[in-house]
Amino acid sequence: MPHIQDYIESGVLELYALGELSPAEQAEVEAQAARHPEVRRELQEVQAALGLYAEAHAMVPPAGMRERVLGHFAAHAHAAYDTDSASVAVPPATSSLRAEVDEMTRPQPAAGSPVVRPMSTAPVAEEPTRRSLWAIAASVALLLSLIGNALLYSRWQEANTNLLALQGDQTRWAATQASYQQQQGELRAIREQNQILRSDEFRAVALAGTPAAPTAKARVLYNPATRKVYVDVKNLPALPAGKQYQLWALDKGKPVDAGMLAATTVAGDSLQQMKDIASAQAFAMTVEPEGGSVNPTLSTMTVIGNI
Amino acid sequence: MSDSPPISIPPAAEEELVKRLRARDESAMTLFYDRYSAALYGVIFRIVKAEDEAQDVLQEALVKIWHAFASYDSSKGRLFTWVINICRNLAIDKIRSKQHRVGSRTTGLDDSLTAQRQSAPTTFRPEHIGLQEITKQLVPEQRQIIDLLYFEGFTQSEVAEELNIPLGTVKTRARTAIKLLSKLIR
Numbered sequence: 001m002p003h004i005q006d007y008i009e010s011g012v013l014e015l016y017a018l019g020e021l022s023p024a025e026q027a028e029v030e031a032q033a034a035r036h037p038e039v040r041r042e043l044q045e046v047q048a049a050l051g052l053y054a055e056a057h058a059m060v061p062p063a064g065m066r067e068r069v070l071g072h073f074a075a076h077a078h079a080a081y082d083t084d085s086a087s088v089a090v091p092p093a094t095s096s097l098r099a100e101v102d103e104m105t106r107p108q109p110a111a112g113s114p115v116v117r118p119m120s121t122a123p124v125a126e127e128p129t130r131r132s133l134w135a136i137a138a139s140v141a142l143l144l145s146l147i148g149n150a151l152l153y154s155r156w157q158e159a160n161t162n163l164l165a166l167q168g169d170q171t172r173w174a175a176t177q178a179s180y181q182q183q184q185g186e187l188r189a190i191r192e193q194n195q196i197l198r199s200d201e202f203r204a205v206a207l208a209g210t211p212a213a214p215t216a217k218a219r220v221l222y223n224p225a226t227r228k229v230y231v232d233v234k235n236l237p238a239l240p241a242g243k244q245y246q247l248w249a250l251d252k253g254k255p256v257d258a259g260m261l262a263a264t265t266v267a268g269d270s271l272q273q274m275k276d277i278a279s280a281q282a283f284a285m286t287v288e289p290e291g292g293s294v295n296p297t298l299s300t301m302t303v304i305g306n307i
Numbered sequence: 308m309s310d311s312p313p314i315s316i317p318p319a320a321e322e323e324l325v326k327r328l329r330a331r332d333e334s335a336m337t338l339f340y341d342r343y344s345a346a347l348y349g350v351i352f353r354i355v356k357a358e359d360e361a362q363d364v365l366q367e368a369l370v371k372i373w374h375a376f377a378s379y380d381s382s383k384g385r386l387f388t389w390v391i392n393i394c395r396n397l398a399i400d401k402i403r404s405k406q407h408r409v410g411s412r413t414t415g416l417d418d419s420l421t422a423q424r425q426s427a428p429t430t431f432r433p434e435h436i437g438l439q440e441i442t443k444q445l446v447p448e449q450r451q452i453i454d455l456l457y458f459e460g461f462t463q464s465e466v467a468e469e470l471n472i473p474l475g476t477v478k479t480r481a482r483t484a485i486k487l488l489s490k491l492i493r
Contacts, residue, residue, distance in 0.1 A: 011478035014485050018456045019392055020463055030383065047388045049489035053453060054391050056442045058345040059352055065362055066340060072366040073336055077373055 007032060008042045017046045074161075078154055193271045201225055205283055207303035213237050216303045220247070220274075220283040227276040229258055229283075233268045236302060239287065246288040248296050249280035258283070260292050282306045321386050328376050336369060343387070347394045353458040354398035364401055368394045399460035441491045449484035456481060 015021050016029040033040040061069075196202055202221045209216035217234040231247055239245065245266055247258040258274045265272040286293075287300035320342065327335035347368065352361040372390055379389050442450070455461045455469065467474045 009482075011482040014482045015463065015478065017388075017485075018481065019395060020456065033383075044384065045489045046485050047384050049485045049492065050453075050457065051385065051387050051391065052492050053442060053457065053488060054350050055346045057349040057353060057458075059349040060345045061348040061362075061365070062358060065348075065365070066344070068362065069344075069366050069369060070337060070340055073369045073373065074333070076370040077333055077336075 004036050004038060008039060013039070013043045013046050017043065017050050078157055189270060196221055196228075196230055196271065199223070202228075202230075203307060205305050205307050207283060207285065207305035209303055210301050212300070213302045218285065218303050220305070221271070222277065222280065222283070222307065224279070227278055229274040229277050230271045231261060231265060231274055232271050233261070233265055235268070236266050236285075239266070242290055243287050244290045244292065245285050245302065246292045246296065247274050248284050248286065249277040250282040250284060251277075251279050252281070255284075255296050256280070257292065257294070260288075261285070280307065318385065325379070325381060325386055328373075333373075336373060339372075340369070343390060346387070347391060350391060350458065351394050351398045353454075354395065354460055355401055360401060361398075364394065364398045368397050371397070395457070395460070402460060442488070444491055445484055445487060449480065449487065452477065452480045453484050 012021070012025070012029060016026060021029065029039075029043070033043050201223045203223070205220040205222055207218040207220060213236075216236050218236065219232040219234065221230040221232065222228070229247075229249070236245060245261040247261065248255040249258045250256075256277065258277055262272055264270060282304065284296070284304040285302050286296040286298070287302060288297060324335060324339060324342070328339070344365065348361060348365055351364045351368075352358070355361050355364060368390070371393055375393075379386065383389075445453070451470070452466060455466045456463070461469065463474060463477045466477050470477075472480075
């Protein structure tokens with residue numbers, strides 16, 4: 001069939017797949033495809049190629065869009081949908097839906113009304129009338145049942161939506177509660193630190209970097225009356241694995257262990273309370289094996305400061 | 308067809324989805340979203356070129372697909388073909404209704420096309436890299452013509468005008484490009 005080949009070669013199938021044809025031209029292509037397997041095959045290939053082209057440009061929608069789009073769908077799945085506006089965009093598909101709907105809603109001849117019927121199809125006049133009466137009765141019953149179902153369904157959906165909303169609220173509330181408690185904890189810690197910082201009894205001892213770590217900087221808050229010691233890190237060099245900073249109080253030239261610095265303290269996150277110190281004239285920090293040493297490794301001294 | 312092309316959305320999975328949608332199974336739309344949103348969003352975004360508008364279109368498309376599903380005829384083509392056309396039509400309607408095109412048309416075709424190509428790779432899904440390679444084998448004029456028709460929503464005569472070529476050439480060039488694509492995926 002050479003003319004079929006010409007038809008295929010004309011490019012009309014490509015235009016069909018690209019949505020470039022008028023409804024009449026679309027119908028023509030569909031008719032040709034239904035009639036000729038080679039047209040159908042070619043059309044499928046064209047559609048597959050364009051589908052692939054689309055997929056090659058796939059983009060994952062931004063986060064959060066899934067919930068919004070599916071939420072919108074859930075809200076509109078039961079709403080009456082305006083099929084007239086729908087048919088504008090997809091003419092070939094909805095036109096057949098249209099035909100089916102028209103077919104279903106076409107008025108049935110009522111009993112007793114004058115009906116012109118060819119002789120051959122009306123051998124007994126009464127039978128079709130009765131049948132159509134039954135059909136009407138059945139249709140009415142079906143319609144009522146459908147309406148009932150629709151009502152029940154929409155109520156059920158409503159209840160479902162409310163339930164989902166409540167569950168959402170509950171989850172949000174629990175999350176808020178948890179973060180509130182966490183914030184309370186943080187607030188308490190900050191208040192304590194604030195008290196220490198504001199207290200007149202505490203003396204701030206600035207610890208400056210040694211030549212080995214010139215940018216290192218920390219501060220000790222020392223209360224000789226209560227013997228309390230806090231350390232506040234500004235900047236300390238990162239530690240090698242297996243090492244920890246150890247604070248020393250120097251009392252008359254003798255080093256006294258004041259405790260190990262936690263990693264969060266080294267990072268400068270918060271103040272850390274150290275061991276109580278009875279008397280000191282200076283504080284210093286050294287790098288020691290984890291857990292600390294009895295005597296400071298002087299070569300690793302990072303910061304030092306006099307009271 | 309025995310020589311089915313290597314498409315990342317397998318026809319078997321599609322059949323299952325069609326069955327559930329036909330049975331009016333609402334939860335199937337979640338599956339539908341997970342399977343098709345990237346492909347649909349890619350096409351929509353390239354047409355409307357803005358995230359919130361792309362979301363509007365995708366949203367509208369899902370509702371439409373659900374309500375018009377009875378009119379999907381699997382003998383006329385794959386579900387994917389049907390839904391992507393719905394999305395394209397809605398997206399094109401959107402830019403037309405906003406007179407969006409008047410502005411964006413004059414910004415220069417080359418700028419907008421190259422901008423899209425440059426921004427695209429970060430959002431490509433890894434499984435599509437093979438597909439991307441395939442489409443790169445099209446010569447620029449072929450890509451351009453498909454992009455204009457498919458992603459920009461131009462009509463044939465608008466393309467002819469834009470590229471300053473005869474209408475007949477639009478047709479043959481589109482055909483050659485699509486022909487080459489289907490040869491490559493086989």
